[in-house]
Amino acid sequence: MKRGIGIGAFLGAALALATSVAAEDGRPQLRAKTYGISQDSLYHVPVTEFAPRDTSTTYADYVFANTLARTTGGCLGQCLEAVPRLPNGALLTKIEAYFCNTDSNPTDVLGVHLYKSWYDGTNMTEMGAVYSASSNGCGEDKVEDLTPLNYQVNYWDNQLILIVETHTTNGTQALAGVNLYYRLEVSPAPPTATFNDVPTTSPQFQFIEALAASGITVGCGGGNYCPNSPLTRGQMAVYLAKALGLQWP
Amino acid sequence: MPTGSSAVRSIVMAILLSSGASAILAEPGGEASSANLAPRFGTANAASYEITPLDFSPIDSTIHYLEWVVQGGSSLSTSTPYGAFYAAPEIQSGALLVGLNVYYCNNNPPGGDDFLVFLEDLDSSGNFLGVIGSVTAHANDGCTSQSVDLTGQNYTVNNISNRLLVWTIFGPNPNPQDDLTAYVDHVTLTYRLQLSRAPLTPTFGDVPLTDPGYQYIEALSASGVTAGCGGGNFCPDQSVTRRQMAVFLSRALGLAYGFGTIETNVQVPEWKFRAVADSVLYEDTGPPQLSRYAISAPVAPWFASAVGLPPGAVLDEVEFDFCDDRPSNSAPIYFSVLGNGAYIVNLQSVPGAGCGSVSASNVGYTADDNKLIATIQVGGPYADYDSRGRFQGARFTYHLQVSPPPATATFGDVPTSDVAFAYVEALAASGITGGCGGGNFCPNSPVTRRQMAIFLAKALGLSFY
Numbered sequence: 001m002k003r004g005i006g007i008g009a010f011l012g013a014a015l016a017l018a019t020s021v022a023a024e025d026g027r028p029q030l031r032a033k034t035y036g037i038s039q040d041s042l043y044h045v046p047v048t049e050f051a052p053r054d055t056s057t058t059y060a061d062y063v064f065a066n067t068l069a070r071t072t073g074g075c076l077g078q079c080l081e082a083v084p085r086l087p088n089g090a091l092l093t094k095i096e097a098y099f100c101n102t103d104s105n106p107t108d109v110l111g112v113h114l115y116k117s118w119y120d121g122t123n124m125t126e127m128g129a130v131y132s133a134s135s136n137g138c139g140e141d142k143v144e145d146l147t148p149l150n151y152q153v154n155y156w157d158n159q160l161i162l163i164v165e166t167h168t169t170n171g172t173q174a175l176a177g178v179n180l181y182y183r184l185e186v187s188p189a190p191p192t193a194t195f196n197d198v199p200t201t202s203p204q205f206q207f208i209e210a211l212a213a214s215g216i217t218v219g220c221g222g223g224n225y226c227p228n229s230p231l232t233r234g235q236m237a238v239y240l241a242k243a244l245g246l247q248w249p
Numbered sequence: 250m251p252t253g254s255s256a257v258r259s260i261v262m263a264i265l266l267s268s269g270a271s272a273i274l275a276e277p278g279g280e281a282s283s284a285n286l287a288p289r290f291g292t293a294n295a296a297s298y299e300i301t302p303l304d305f306s307p308i309d310s311t312i313h314y315l316e317w318v319v320q321g322g323s324s325l326s327t328s329t330p331y332g333a334f335y336a337a338p339e340i341q342s343g344a345l346l347v348g349l350n351v352y353y354c355n356n357n358p359p360g361g362d363d364f365l366v367f368l369e370d371l372d373s374s375g376n377f378l379g380v381i382g383s384v385t386a387h388a389n390d391g392c393t394s395q396s397v398d399l400t401g402q403n404y405t406v407n408n409i410s411n412r413l414l415v416w417t418i419f420g421p422n423p424n425p426q427d428d429l430t431a432y433v434d435h436v437t438l439t440y441r442l443q444l445s446r447a448p449l450t451p452t453f454g455d456v457p458l459t460d461p462g463y464q465y466i467e468a469l470s471a472s473g474v475t476a477g478c479g480g481g482n483f484c485p486d487q488s489v490t491r492r493q494m495a496v497f498l499s500r501a502l503g504l505a506y507g508f509g510t511i512e513t514n515v516q517v518p519e520w521k522f523r524a525v526a527d528s529v530l531y532e533d534t535g536p537p538q539l540s541r542y543a544i545s546a547p548v549a550p551w552f553a554s555a556v557g558l559p560p561g562a563v564l565d566e567v568e569f570d571f572c573d574d575r576p577s578n579s580a581p582i583y584f585s586v587l588g589n590g591a592y593i594v595n596l597q598s599v600p601g602a603g604c605g606s607v608s609a610s611n612v613g614y615t616a617d618d619n620k621l622i623a624t625i626q627v628g629g630p631y632a633d634y635d636s637r638g639r640f641q642g643a644r645f646t647y648h649l650q651v652s653p654p655p656a657t658a659t660f661g662d663v664p665t666s667d668v669a670f671a672y673v674e675a676l677a678a679s680g681i682t683g684g685c686g687g688g689n690f691c692p693n694s695p696v697t698r699r700q701m702a703i704f705l706a707k708a709l710g711l712s713f714y
Binding site: 052207216226229 | 268290291306308309310311312335336337349371373374375378408409471474480488489490493494495496498499500502503510513514515516519520521523524527529530531532533535536537538539540541546561604606641642644648649651663667669673675676678679680682685691692693694695700701705708711
């Protein structure tokens with residue numbers, strides 16, 4: 001159903017009351033978007049973020065079987081582009097795309113590519129891709145493991161680009177969204193130590209260096225960190241407020 | 250592509266042009282006071298996420314749109330019957346939605362077109378589940394705002410299983426003169442970080458369900474911030490050493506870049522810069538150097554992008570990358586950044602100088618809830634609109650800071666003269682600590698591991714779902 005034609009029906013669906021999310025059973029998972037290093041976080045790139053690469057490329061958002069998806073026309077090949085904004089330093093682990101592919105020709109590929117380039121737009125390099133190759137309808141999702149790349153997001157040197165590749169202009173291929181999965185990491189330890197009393201052989205060397213490099217601590221004076229001193233509540237306030245850049249209203 | 254009423258567009262574009270062209274030198278930015286800064290951390294205060302006109306995407310490329318991003322405001326309007334636009338807000342998982350606020354103008358005469366703004370819940374596959382809140386912008390409302398209280402919905406953001414979508418739809422004759430009769434100025438979603446329920450079975454033998462720190466310690470454990478003190482225990486009453494603090498914080502934040510007070514950055518590549526009206530036609534070059542350029546426009550073509558920095562971040566440097574191979578007597582390409590409607594950066598190219606970059610350093614602007622607007626305008630009206638004048642995007646470098654302290658102290662034992670005064674106040678104002686009782690903070694007491702867990706989980710809004 002194209003939104004512009006069936007607007008009445010769409011509004012009816014839209015005005016239905018929000019359904020409550022079913023209660024979860026068992027142990028809840030903690031998958032906060034931004035914190036901790038034990039599991040993947042998810043960055044969702046909605047179809048509304050995918051923009052035509054030029055004004056000769058047309059696009060339309062459809063509701064296929066109640067699924068919001070974006071399709072293109074007037075363009076073959078790489079037609080729509082989006083920019084994911086992941087945390088600097090995050091390790092890329094997975095790309096996942098949701099497709100709405102009702103095209104009857106199994107050779108009409110619909111793909112999503114992940115590229116990086118230098119921030120001046122040069123040195124474009126493909127990092128991964130997922131494809132929907134046949135008429136599988138809505139709800140198909142494809143995943144590619146990105147962990148072999150061992151790529152850490154680094155917006156000082158590179159930018160990330162998602163590009164949709166289509167091979168038909170008849171409006172039967174649409175993208176319903178892309179997920180990028182990543183994992184936060186603590187920076188690798190530097191080769192030399194900042195503090196006299198935290199040598200490179202300390203088991204906590206990497207973590208203490210990360211705090212120093214982030215401007216969160218300057219040590220306890222005299223070139224030392226005093227790792228075994230108890231932390232007072234006052235010191236903790238300084239750590240946390242500096243670490244988070246706390247701004248209060 | 251039809252261009253609609255080009256006369257009105259030309260007037261608007263001319264205003265855009267004169268604003269950009271006349272403000273070449275940087276003006277001092279209107280620095281926001283700390284009282285206006287929103288929190289990103291802690292559970293005490295509601296935070297705000299802004300959706301600007303530039304964040305709305307027309308639902309298909311037949312929809313006319315016209316945006317106004319110059320000094321004094323922004324707008325999103327259309328002359329297309331039933332023209333609709335989508336935007337996807339980015340809010341942290343676990344946050345509780347508090348309000349939907351729509352700022353708009355509807356100067357249609359009584360009985361004319363209303364327009365609607367919806368906040369909608371979708372599942373992870375993009376299926377519509379239902380409306381969380383909506384606003385009707387009635388004809389003849391003038392310029393005003395409406396707010397919808399969402400607390401009754403008890404909607405917790407979950408970016409794993411659901412998506413949020415804000416969309417607006419205009420009526421059969423929304424802007425009869427193809428002008429700014431009816432438009433969306435901006436939309437905000439307010440939310441609050443929260444700690445949700447904890448698991449039913451304890452992870453650590455010495456932290457049972459009845460422990461006052463249970464919820465927080467479980468959250469830290471599930472985040473991979475702590476594995477306990479060995480033997481299946483957490484040792485909640487042991488004091489934290491400075492060594493342990495470093496491990497807690499580094500692992501909680503995944504310290505690599507982006508936290509702490511050092512500089513970090515955000516990229517705004519060329520394809521995030523959208524033409525401010527559909528009458529501006531553009532193309533992208535593709536490799537070997539990804540660039541965007543205008544090919545046709547009623548008057549000097551204008552591109553813009555909305556850039557959100559963390560509230561309270563200080564903008565240090567803005568760099569624009571471009572190539573200007575046009576004749577040296579062409580008008581420059583103008584690069585600007587607006588913060589709260591005021592110009593904070595104005596730069597320009599040297600026509601004929603080829604590929605390079607321009608940057609403004611020590612900008613010193615403190616970001617607030619509202620996104621910055623970056624604009625790129627290929628100078629006119631005598632310029633040639635083709636690939637000789639093209640741009641690759643912008644990069645924003647910023648650092649976080651801690652709020653200046655208030656004039657009076659919250660805790661009796663942390664007076665304004667205390668070296669940690671500003672930091673303790675920031676923690677208190679963010680709801681991360683309520684002190685140690687009796688109006689004190691006990692700054693010299695050792696931190697126990699239980700207290701550490703509570704501090705961190707509250708600070709980050711670590712949330713189970």
